[in-house]
Amino acid sequence: METPALLVEGLTKTYRPGDTPAVDGLSFVMPMGQTWGLLGGNGAGKSTTIAMLLGLLVPSSGRVVALGHDMATDRFAALAGMNFSSPYIALPHRLTVEENLRVYAHLYGVPDSKRRIAELLEEFALTDFAKRPAGQLSAGQKTRVALAKALVNRPALLLLDEPTASLDPDTGDWVRTALERYRAESGAAMLLASHNMAEVERLCSHVVMLKGGRAVDTGSPADLLHRYGRDDLEEVFLDIARGRNREDAL
Amino acid sequence: MTGTDDRGAPQAARGNDAAPTQGRAVTFAGGTTAFHGRPQGSPARRIWGLIFRHLALYRRSWPRLLELMYWPVLQMVVWGFITAYLAGVQGNTASVAAGVLLGGVLLWEVTLRSQMGFAISFLEEVWSRNLGHLFVSPLRPWELVAGLAAMSVLRTVAAVAPAMILAFFLYGFGVWTLGPVLVAYVFALMAMGWAVALAVTALILRHGAGAEALAWGVMFGIAPFAAVFYPVAILPAWLQPVALAIPAAHVFEGMRAALNNGAMEWGHLGWALALDVVWMAGAAWIFLAQFHSARVRGALLNIGE
Numbered sequence: 001m002e003t004p005a006l007l008v009e010g011l012t013k014t015y016r017p018g019d020t021p022a023v024d025g026l027s028f029v030m031p032m033g034q035t036w037g038l039l040g041g042n043g044a045g046k047s048t049t050i051a052m053l054l055g056l057l058v059p060s061s062g063r064v065v066a067l068g069h070d071m072a073t074d075r076f077a078a079l080a081g082m083n084f085s086s087p088y089i090a091l092p093h094r095l096t097v098e099e100n101l102r103v104y105a106h107l108y109g110v111p112d113s114k115r116r117i118a119e120l121l122e123e124f125a126l127t128d129f130a131k132r133p134a135g136q137l138s139a140g141q142k143t144r145v146a147l148a149k150a151l152v153n154r155p156a157l158l159l160l161d162e163p164t165a166s167l168d169p170d171t172g173d174w175v176r177t178a179l180e181r182y183r184a185e186s187g188a189a190m191l192l193a194s195h196n197m198a199e200v201e202r203l204c205s206h207v208v209m210l211k212g213g214r215a216v217d218t219g220s221p222a223d224l225l226h227r228y229g230r231d232d233l234e235e236v237f238l239d240i241a242r243g244r245n246r247e248d249a250l
Numbered sequence: 251m252t253g254t255d256d257r258g259a260p261q262a263a264r265g266n267d268a269a270p271t272q273g274r275a276v277t278f279a280g281g282t283t284a285f286h287g288r289p290q291g292s293p294a295r296r297i298w299g300l301i302f303r304h305l306a307l308y309r310r311s312w313p314r315l316l317e318l319m320y321w322p323v324l325q326m327v328v329w330g331f332i333t334a335y336l337a338g339v340q341g342n343t344a345s346v347a348a349g350v351l352l353g354g355v356l357l358w359e360v361t362l363r364s365q366m367g368f369a370i371s372f373l374e375e376v377w378s379r380n381l382g383h384l385f386v387s388p389l390r391p392w393e394l395v396a397g398l399a400a401m402s403v404l405r406t407v408a409a410v411a412p413a414m415i416l417a418f419f420l421y422g423f424g425v426w427t428l429g430p431v432l433v434a435y436v437f438a439l440m441a442m443g444w445a446v447a448l449a450v451t452a453l454i455l456r457h458g459a460g461a462e463a464l465a466w467g468v469m470f471g472i473a474p475f476a477a478v479f480y481p482v483a484i485l486p487a488w489l490q491p492v493a494l495a496i497p498a499a500h501v502f503e504g505m506r507a508a509l510n511n512g513a514m515e516w517g518h519l520g521w522a523l524a525l526d527v528v529w530m531a532g533a534a535w536i537f538l539a540q541f542h543s544a545r546v547r548g549a550l551l552n553i554g555e
Contacts, residue, residue: 089382106299107387109291
């Protein structure tokens with residue numbers, strides 16, 4: 001059996017004793033080469049889950065195995081093959097785009113980093129901005145830089161927290177196309193937390209629906225649409241968020 | 251799984267049901283390679299990455315460089331004139347005391363700049379909200395500490411070297427008259443700066459940017475007990491053990507012995523280095539405990555907000 005990109009078993013996080021768990025017994029196995037979506041309303045546990053998958057947050061119980069490495073005991077081996085992008089975590093804004101990419105090429109030990117950076121600048125249409133401080137870029141340009149950083153080490157596992165949040169439709173589409181291209185070229189696995197249902201339908205082969213920290217449903221977008229008798233994932237999302245069960249929906 | 255198909259796309263990557271490729275390198279059209287799920291790079295390169303990140307800030311900003319030198323040079327000028335005045339009104343006997351004061355100013359600046367160089371480099375990451383990216387990279391905590399210590403050395407040299415040169419040309423005081431032991435003294439003082447900065451960094455991990463004032467001010471609170479400008483014996487008896495638990499106090503006792511009598515106080519140097527080890531060990535323990543606590547609390551993503 002091939003090593004999965006992510007193996008998550010009974011993942012639970014309670015920030016303070018006695019509090020309701022932010023994530024409660026989450027389990028899934030995500031194979032390599034696929035894009036999965038992590039969906040849920042605000043406070044459903046998406047960001048907490050991603051933070052635990054990245055090793056930024058220690059779970060209260062359960063375990064994460066990323067790229068065959070247990071994140072509790074061997075996280076740095078996994079992190080070398082992973083990367084992450086979020087519009088909510090900035091890159092140093094006084095460094096130029098190129099300097100930012102160089103820093104992360106060093107941190108990830110990217111071989112032939114000059115060539116890799118040149119590829120990324122071209123691929124993400126950043127060549128003209130390479131010498132500009134990251135803080136002086138527009139939101140769309142910053143997102144492209146963040147994605148270029150996330151791909152600098154050609155990650156086998158890419159975690160994305162709302163990668164197209166606050167982007168205009170054209171830039172959002174551009175980013176989604178870049179992600180599809182990367183997955184198709186590399187065979188990497190991607191886990192995407194998003195509120196954009198159209199984006200999830202387009203990119204994801206499998207969806208985990210979170211509510212109150214629990215996985216309340218899972219399946220391919222087509223399966224979920226069929227199961228809930230809906231035409232689009234947004235309606236499925238609303239059914240789940242508002243506690244309408246499948247029978248009600250049907 | 252590692253070849254390319256007739257369209258130039260890797261065979262391992264067709265659509266959302268592509269076969270897994272973890273654990274091996276995959277070569278694509280154009281000769282690029284994917285490195286899947288294996289450790290990459292060396293500690294030295296990751297540490298250099300962190301140093302480069304900070305050097306890049308100074309490369310384009312002369313005001314930043316000027317700001318590094320400003321306070322040590324200003325201190326040197328003020329204390330230099332004070333000592334020149336004392337030497338003038340009290341005759342030659344004050345010349346030695348003047349050298350002791352100038353030596354104290356210069357060497358204390360080493361401690362101060364070492365601590366600030368480390369702590370402020372960490373704060374740069376907090377201010378730019380970059381910690382989340384750093385801590386999901388393969389950069390180990392000890393590599394972060396090594397990178398910050400390296401930045402502290404560079405910042406200290408840039409800050410204190412001009413003041414040392416100025417002291418020689420303006421007041422005829424060369425701190426290098428202490429001899430080769432100066433290197434050991436400087437190292438002992440820098441190590442103390444790192445230990446204090448590591449503890450401050452731990453407090454920033456615990457309390458966020460609210461603790462950043464400590465990065466600027468903590469050393470000024472230690473200075474009165476570190477016997478920078480006067481011997482430990484001047485302090486009240488009950489305070490002397492406190493002073494002798496500070497590495498810098500032994501360095502300055504040694505410096506005064508060297509400048510006053512030309513004597514080499516190996517005992518004080520030994521104590522300074524031994525205390526540095528204890529301080530570093532304590533600070534490292536506090537840092538690692540707070541780093542783990544920040545990972546439990548989920549604070550690494552929010553520091554700086």
